[in-house]
Amino acid sequence: MSVSQSETAQIQDSEDIVRLRQRVRDVMKNEGFSLVDQTKMVTAASELARNTLIYGGGGTVILDILKSQVGRVGLRLFFEDHGPGIADIDQALKDGFTTGVGLGLGLGGSKRLVNEFVIDSGPDAGTRITITRWR
Amino acid sequence: MDTIPILQLDDFLLISIQVEMHDRLALQLQDELTERVVKTKAKGVLIDISSVETVDSFMGRMLGNIALMTQLLGAETVVAGIRPAVAITIVELGLSLPNVRTALNVNSGMAMLRQLAGTSVGGNGHERQPE
Amino acid sequence: MRPEDADDLQSLPPGSLDLGAMSPVIFRYKPDWGRMTALNTINTNSSTKKFCITRLALEIQALIHHHRKKPTMPQINSKTVEVLTQRTKDVLEDWLRAQLASATLRLDLVSENELRKQSHDFLTLFATACEASKLQDINTPQWDEAPHWKEVREYLSSITFSRARQGFSSSETATFVLSLKQPLFSHLRQLMNSNSEELIETMWTVTVLIDKLALLSTENYQQGREEIIRRQQQELLELSTPVVKAWDGVLILPLIGTLDSARTQIIMENLLQTILDSGSALAIVDITGVTTVDTLVAQHLLKTIAAAKLMGADCIISGIRPQIAQTMVHLGVGFGEVATKASLADALAESFKRLGLTVGSLQAPA
Incomplete structure (x- = not known):
């Protein structure tokens, strides 16, 4: 597996979320992802970017295009914030769990929309989430 | 600054979302719409989202809120034109939109609103006949 | 690298694919390659395995070559070029003869004329x-980008792809380029019989080159x-x-066979798109099959029904057979709020009712 293209973006306000959505969609369109794949990944990106903004107090996202050895193309997004972090990750992944203003579908819902979902967080440790969708 | 125009058609308000929704715009639309419903005494609201490519939980919540708020103000809300890819994503995400009525397109959405408001529109073949 | 390693490597027969004979050397020389040999024991698909082994053999060949004393390349290579440019016709004829005599010939799939044309075109590009x-770039990364080699590779790829479609096996496909070795070698021998050292070096270069192309052909075949x-x-x-x-x-989606995730996704997209295109507000999902x-x-x-509902279309499930209804109850599986009907006919009648349509006989009842 190799990274064929990589870029970093800031998530500091709600317009950054819109920009990220557009960027993810453009990249996936270029790489030939199906419309449903595009929509799922863009939606997951939107959810996680909003989490980064609201709960993490802003952060960064790294967007990587992956090429696997067998020629599969994937898009990987890495969200990172230095906010308060998540104490109980299992609970946070359950539908309906929220400490804030959302519907509590952000984490669990995003996980269902992507092929791979990795979360790393802890109290006062910030949050790092990696999602990948393969074509 | 983007704004989303709210059109009036007889007793109904019509909104077509053509721009990429960011969170502030969504909240702004919610405010303006409830004001307009009161001012125009509208009996129904039709939101056309056939141009919308992404509905995340925030946008879903906004649609649900609008439906509940307008209902409190005496107007039914119908969301028309959800795209197939968007519908699949909403289901996977786990959004259920329980209070939101949906229609295939603006045409059937308007027919639905008229029926809900008790206005006779004549048989177009798609209306349920009185039992 | 220790001197005895170099000796070991050099003692291997050139072009050998015998991994067993090589593995002690490989292990000693580069532990990483030991992992690659593990592929040999894993139950992978045989062409993948073959590819890995061939690849490994090639790497070793390149390594041996690298550690030999640099020969006087221009002289050697000019002979190869000479054979290819001045004896093109003879090489082509010998090559064709070799291909036609080969056990892997498939005259049922490719005609002699076509084979002649392919061989001629390839040899021209190759020369x-x-x-x-x-021939100075074959062991460098630039080989992958050099425009003249690109043409050769593209032509070979096009032959390979068409053979893969026609039903050739992978060895039958690779033989096309591999069988070029023998005629090339015999012409080189004729030209350079005086200098055996040079002849070996030349043959080595040609072997590496043709093996590279054969590997590419195998890779393309698999693709x-x-x-x-x-x-x-x-x-x-x-x-x-x-x-x-x-x-x-009113749409009907007759489902047949087993529903797995991949199929359901396509079914779902297909149904939703048709709902949109036809403006249908009712869809019957028939699961008789x-x-x-x-x-x-x-x-x-x-999920499919929920997505359709979001778009503004109602679904009716029909064709639940008695034993399936029993299994569903035992498993505690239900369709919740969704309307279900025993037969497709019932579902159709229900949709007519919802549309306000009645079906009647043309003749008035007596």
């Missing part, structure tokens, strides 16, 4: 590339086959999920 590059499998899978999926318009505003309905299948169906 041009050898001449232009003086070509995978492409075919993918396309057939796709076609099968699309063929197996037709959406039928039953009436203005579905063999089992377990929790997963029910979930898939419910």
